[in-house]
Amino acid sequence: MGKTIAEKIFDxxxxxxxxxxxxxxxxxxxxCHEITTPIAITDLMARGLDRVFDPTKIKAVIDHVTPAKDSxxxxxxxxxxDWARRHExxxxxxxxxxxxxxxxxxxxxxxxxxxxxxxxDSHTCTHGAFGAFxxxxxxxxxxxxxxxxxxxxxxxxxxxxxxxxxxxxxxxxKDLILFIIKxxxxxxxxxxxxxxxxxxxxxxSMESRMTLCNMAxxxxxxxxxxYPDMTTVDYLWDFIKDEYDSKEAxxxxxxxxxxxxxxxxxxxxxxxxxxxxxxxxxxxxxxQVKTVKEMTGSxxxxxxxxxxxxxxxxxxxxxxxxxxGKTISDSVRAIVSPATxxxxxxxLKEGIxxxxxxxxxxxxxxxxxxCLGMSNGVLAEGEVCASTTNRNFNGRMGKGGMVHLMSPxxxxxxxxxxxxxxxxxxxx
Amino acid sequence: MKNFKGKVxxxxxxxxxxxxxxxxKYLTEITKEALKPYLLEDLVLDGFDQKDVxxxxxxxxRENFGCGSSRExxxxxxxxxxxxxxxxxxxxxxxxxxxxxxxxxAIELSKETIDSLFAKYSGKEAIVxxxxxxxxxxxxLDGQKEVINFTIGGxxxxxxxxxxxxxxxxxxx
Ligand code: SF4
Numbered sequence: 069m070g071k072t073i074a075e076k077i078f079d080x081x082x083x084x085x086x087x088x089x090x091x092x093x094x095x096x097x098x099x100c101h102e103i104t105t106p107i108a109i110t111d112l113m114a115r116g117l118d119r120v121f122d123p124t125k126i127k128a129v130i131d132h133v134t135p136a137k138d139s140x141x142x143x144x145x146x147x148x149x150d151w152a153r154r155h156e157x158x159x160x161x162x163x164x165x166x167x168x169x170x171x172x173x174x175x176x177x178x179x180x181x182x183x184x185x186x187x188x189d190s191h192t193c194t195h196g197a198f199g200a201f202x203x204x205x206x207x208x209x210x211x212x213x214x215x216x217x218x219x220x221x222x223x224x225x226x227x228x229x230x231x232x233x234x235x236x237x238x239x240x241x242k243d244l245i246l247f248i249i250k251x252x253x254x255x256x257x258x259x260x261x262x263x264x265x266x267x268x269x270x271x272x273s274m275e276s277r278m279t280l281c282n283m284a285x286x287x288x289x290x291x292x293x294x295y296p297d298m299t300t301v302d303y304l305w306d307f308i309k310d311e312y313d314s315k316e317a318x319x320x321x322x323x324x325x326x327x328x329x330x331x332x333x334x335x336x337x338x339x340x341x342x343x344x345x346x347x348x349x350x351x352x353x354x355x356q357v358k359t360v361k362e363m364t365g366s367x368x369x370x371x372x373x374x375x376x377x378x379x380x381x382x383x384x385x386x387x388x389x390x391x392x393g394k395t396i397s398d399s400v401r402a403i404v405s406p407a408t409x410x411x412x413x414x415x416l417k418e419g420i421x422x423x424x425x426x427x428x429x430x431x432x433x434x435x436x437x438x439c440l441g442m443s444n445g446v447l448a449e450g451e452v453c454a455s456t457t458n459r460n461f462n463g464r465m466g467k468g469g470m471v472h473l474m475s476p477x478x479x480x481x482x483x484x485x486x487x488x489x490x491x492x493x494x495x496x
Numbered sequence: 497m498k499n500f501k502g503k504v505x506x507x508x509x510x511x512x513x514x515x516x517x518x519x520x521k522y523l524t525e526i527t528k529e530a531l532k533p534y535l536l537e538d539l540v541l542d543g544f545d546q547k548d549v550x551x552x553x554x555x556x557x558r559e560n561f562g563c564g565s566s567r568e569x570x571x572x573x574x575x576x577x578x579x580x581x582x583x584x585x586x587x588x589x590x591x592x593x594x595x596x597x598x599x600x601x602a603i604e605l606s607k608e609t610i611d612s613l614f615a616k617y618s619g620k621e622a623i624v625x626x627x628x629x630x631x632x633x634x635x636x637l638d639g640q641k642e643v644i645n646f647t648i649g650g651x652x653x654x655x656x657x658x659x660x661x662x663x664x665x666x667x668x669x
Contacts, residue, residue: 083669087650092669103523104567110526117666133524140524190566190590204590206568208597212665220651220661254511255560259589288563290589352540353511440520461515461564463538
């Protein structure tokens with residue numbers, strides 16, 4: 069019987085199995101941000117365990133509320149900053165150099181095929197786009213990860229999703245993952261890894277694969293995973309060129325992180341994506357999904373383009389393509405947050421920031437911002453936001469607010485009209 | 497070990513997420529105690545009053561409890577309100593592990609059993625007690641007792657007895 073990529077990664081990292089189906093894995097990366105890590109640091113200090121297992125494997129960023137909005141968030145930043153200094157964690161991204169964790173860490177080359185990664189953040193599943201096992205965990209697991217470089221997991225079964233055909237123009241990874249979550253439901257992949265394969269994935273950029281894997285957790289998935297291929301190698305090449313003689317050699321090495329043809333799956337689902345339309349959510353659960361066409365005309369108050377789901381350069385490019393030469397409706401306000409400083413610089417150079425500004429968008433610094441309703445665009449009671457983020461839970465962007473999740477193209481078109489609209493890029 | 501005996505809060509809905517259990521705006525708090533007044537503040541559930549959480553020790557609910565964010569603030573918000581156990585059809589993975597990592601129970605029972613608990617005890621003054629050694633849940637109402645067996649893995653049982661994962665892992669790895 070063959071093995072899935074997740075099984076292979078587990079086998080390569082298992083320290084021991086102290087109880088049946090409890091696998092203690094060695095970690096290649098522990099990622100940290102200022103919301104869930106400070107409380108772990110404080111607890112470790114209180115226990116007299118203020119140590120780190122390996123400062124080169126820990127990466128930290130201030131991203132959720134930055135620059136700090138009040139004394140409490142300033143204190144969270146300070147605890148993380150002091151700790152990074154104290155333990156000589158070199159890869160710590162402070163104000164000015166910081167961006168959304170799941171965008172900046174891959175961009176810096178910290179993720180590799182076959183890695184095990186944890187972070188006190190549920191969207192850590194994003195990094196599976198590189199063929200890694202990356203899982204969100206809570207504060208206690210984070211403490212143990214920081215201290216010992218290990219984490220315990222039950223063995224995840226795998227759902228394989230084959231995506232064949234070619235996406236229509238104006239249809240993106242975001243539309244695809246919303247469709248998949250609708251199919252799986254919010255509980256459909258609980259305790260499981262979701263493997264994405266097929267022509268549609270082969271054709272996708274790393275950015276799009278990250279968008280896809282980012283939302284695996286919204287179906288309950290532990291991690292989304294794509295197999296490493298030449299697209300992965302190209303993305304990583306600057307960081308790995310000293311390790312390999314050629315890209316082909318790197319690909320050959322990474323090819324060990326691919327599921328065997330006779331691997332065992334919990335479920336195998338297959339879809340033809342060529343008829344898929346732009347999708348969006350309509351309720352308080354990410355599986356409440358409809359086509360944008362069905363919702364056309366629905367009023368919104370705010371547009372938010374950004375986050376670890378859709379704040380990368382290709383997302384900003386698509387939105388700018390829709391917005392170019394146009395202005396947003398008087399009935400709405402719109403915010404864009406490039407996910408990292410590098411993305412911001414690229415967008416500046418390419419004239420994208422100007423397009424956003426001319427259209428009437430507020431351009432913020434790289435941050436999670438409005439995504440979790442802690443800063444930079446909190447909704448008032450009864451307001452609706454068209455958003456490129458990943459969660460539409462009640463109160464997510466502010467008490468009594470409603471969030472409609474959608475692609476950057478749809479969000480941009482919606483900003484222009486002031487109500488839900490398919491972008492011109494989509495031809496039905 | 498924590499207390500696992502007391503009154504039950506019945507939440508008749510699936511997919512109750514961690515943003516509902518404790519909204520993100522309270523994640524700037526540095527102490528667990530500060531989370532106490534905000535438990536289930538954003539819960540979408542007809543007939544639910546936030547005061548219903550007072551004096552409860554156990555929650556009984558439906559599917560996929562604790563989905564969404566990884567915040568361990570969700571178990572902590574329960575803990576500081578004296579609720580150290582949740583019984584459901586199933587849990588989101590991170591929430592479930594966070595509960596055991598804190599030495600708290602996240603017990604899975606079949607849909608039929610959960611249905612019968614709602615039918616028999618919801619809206620009544622039942623007392624529940626959970627025993628880790630015998631893996632039993634005992635419901636008491638009007639002098640009658642009902643015993644329900646549950647399964648718990650060796651790792652989770654150890655975490656409950658050791659009072660959490662940090663001390664145990666530090667000794668061991
Ligand atoms: S952008 Fe939103 S979902 Fe992503 S890490 Fe930040 S708060 Fe979480």
